[in-house]
Amino acid sequence: MDASQWRAHAREFAEREVVPRAADIDRTDRVPDDLVHRLGAEGFLGVGIPRDWDGRGGDARALVAVLEELSRGSAAVAVLAAVHLSVCAQPILNWGTTAQKERYLRRLARGAIVGAFALTEPGAGSDTARIATRYAGGPEGFELEGTKMFTSSGVTAGILLVFATRNPSLGHAGISAFLVPSETPGFSVAQRFEKLGLRGSETTELVLHGVRLPRDALLGSEGEGLRVALGSLTGGRVGIASCALGVAQAAFEEMRRSVARRDGDVGRAALARAFAELSAARALVERAAERKDAGDSFVEEASVAKLVASRAAVSIASAGVDLAAPHGALAGATAERLWRDARVFPIVEGTTEIQELILARSLLDAEPGRKP
Numbered sequence: 001m002d003a004s005q006w007r008a009h010a011r012e013f014a015e016r017e018v019v020p021r022a023a024d025i026d027r028t029d030r031v032p033d034d035l036v037h038r039l040g041a042e043g044f045l046g047v048g049i050p051r052d053w054d055g056r057g058g059d060a061r062a063l064v065a066v067l068e069e070l071s072r073g074s075a076a077v078a079v080l081a082a083v084h085l086s087v088c089a090q091p092i093l094n095w096g097t098t099a100q101k102e103r104y105l106r107r108l109a110r111g112a113i114v115g116a117f118a119l120t121e122p123g124a125g126s127d128t129a130r131i132a133t134r135y136a137g138g139p140e141g142f143e144l145e146g147t148k149m150f151t152s153s154g155v156t157a158g159i160l161l162v163f164a165t166r167n168p169s170l171g172h173a174g175i176s177a178f179l180v181p182s183e184t185p186g187f188s189v190a191q192r193f194e195k196l197g198l199r200g201s202e203t204t205e206l207v208l209h210g211v212r213l214p215r216d217a218l219l220g221s222e223g224e225g226l227r228v229a230l231g232s233l234t235g236g237r238v239g240i241a242s243c244a245l246g247v248a249q250a251a252f253e254e255m256r257r258s259v260a261r262r263d264g265d266v267g268r269a270a271l272a273r274a275f276a277e278l279s280a281a282r283a284l285v286e287r288a289a290e291r292k293d294a295g296d297s298f299v300e301e302a303s304v305a306k307l308v309a310s311r312a313a314v315s316i317a318s319a320g321v322d323l324a325a326p327h328g329a330l331a332g333a334t335a336e337r338l339w340r341d342a343r344v345f346p347i348v349e350g351t352t353e354i355q356e357l358i359l360a361r362s363l364l365d366a367e368p369g370r371k372p
């Protein structure tokens with residue numbers, strides 16, 4: 001299927017199976033197991049993974065279309081798929097050995113297990129070099145010890161990509177990436193946080209206490225963990241930007257309904273502004289995906305897309321609450337849920353300030369007259 005066929009498939013699925021359950025997912029703070037199962041059965045947990053590995057094929061354009069359409073239905077459902085694909089399955093595809101792909105990628109691509117990515121810690125988020133989860137060991141295997149914060153899908157995940165350092169004094173060079181099955185003794189979910197928005201997406205604190213892993217749990221080489229993390233997060237940002245775009249689209253549609261109900265010019269200018277923001281965000285998300293599909297570097301494009309799409313989602317959803325007044329401010333109103341969901345996007349997978357830093361660094365390295 002090409003990207004437009006994937007979009008149509010995801011739109012139809014989301015309309016039928018996600019939109020009717022979105023309010024419940026938010027209220028109960030849970031994506032039901034049967035819906036996760038349906039996502040896998042429909043192929044949405046295998047987009048971008050080659051058929052050789054039991055995936056459904058599809059390029060980056062297909063992936064952004066699917067994530068946007070799922071997120072237009074429920075941001076929590078889309079974030080589960082985005083994390084699973086962009087920062088768990090893709091890194092295994094890119095850095096995994098044949099044995100790791102046999103063991104984990106096939107099941108991830110079929111949706112038989114859900115994937116997660118655990119980098120952030122109580123004392124390390126934006127500054128990844130500060131991670132304190134330690135590993136020890138060598139040819140006979142490894143042992144992990146530490147705490148991970150805010151891991152998405154931490155309860156549901158069957159396999160987690162976990163980052164740890166041999167010794168914090170080694171800085172970036174000490175960090176390695178490990179594949180940790182959730183049933184490994186010593187792994188536990190310490191708590192699950194209640195959130196403002198993206199409710200249904202599990203945001204968890206995880207403890208790794210004496211977690212023993214075989215030698216082949218290492219993803220990539222020892223000391224290559226930061227490269228794996230940052231490489232994964234670039235794709236991850238495009239995925240999260242697509243989810244933000246889906247919320248922006250849903251908020252825009254909600255706004256349009258509010259404006260259409262009113263007489264006169266009320267809300268028309270705001271609706272036009274929202275459309276312009278949405279158009280810009282969509283063009284930037286698609287540009288990042290096109291660069292990726294062309295095999296070009298897309299680090300800048302990913303940061304621009306994440307920055308603009310998450311801002312557009314917040315801005316459009318906020319205007320949507322105003323226009324749906326007074327009902328827009330009531331708990332349970334669609335406009336209110338979309339605003340709460342939108343508000344989380346500037347924080348996840350690298351905050352807005354971190355995207356600005358990434359961009360500024362690359363702009364200052366480039367020649368002065370360079371155009372985007």
Ligand SMILES: Cc1cc2nc3c(=O)[nH]c(=O)nc-3n(C[C@H](O)[C@H](O)[C@H](O)COP(=O)(O)OP(=O)(O)OC[C@H]3O[C@@H](n4cnc5c(N)ncnc54)[C@H](O)[C@@H]3O)c2cc1C
Nearest residue numbers: 117118119120124125126150151152348349350351353354
């Ligand atoms: C809903 C949700 C889901 C998440 N899912 C995951 C996940 O699946 N896996 C995972 O590993 N992490 C996850 N995270 C963590 C998220 O990526 C981090 O919270 C985020 O990167 C910020 O890191 P931090 O929490 O350490 O905050 P900090 O880095 O301490 O940031 C706090 C504030 O300071 C600003 N700041 C920090 N450094 C600078 C700087 N140098 N210059 C200017 N401003 C700066 C930040 O922009 C932010 O506003 C999730 C977070 C949330 C809220």
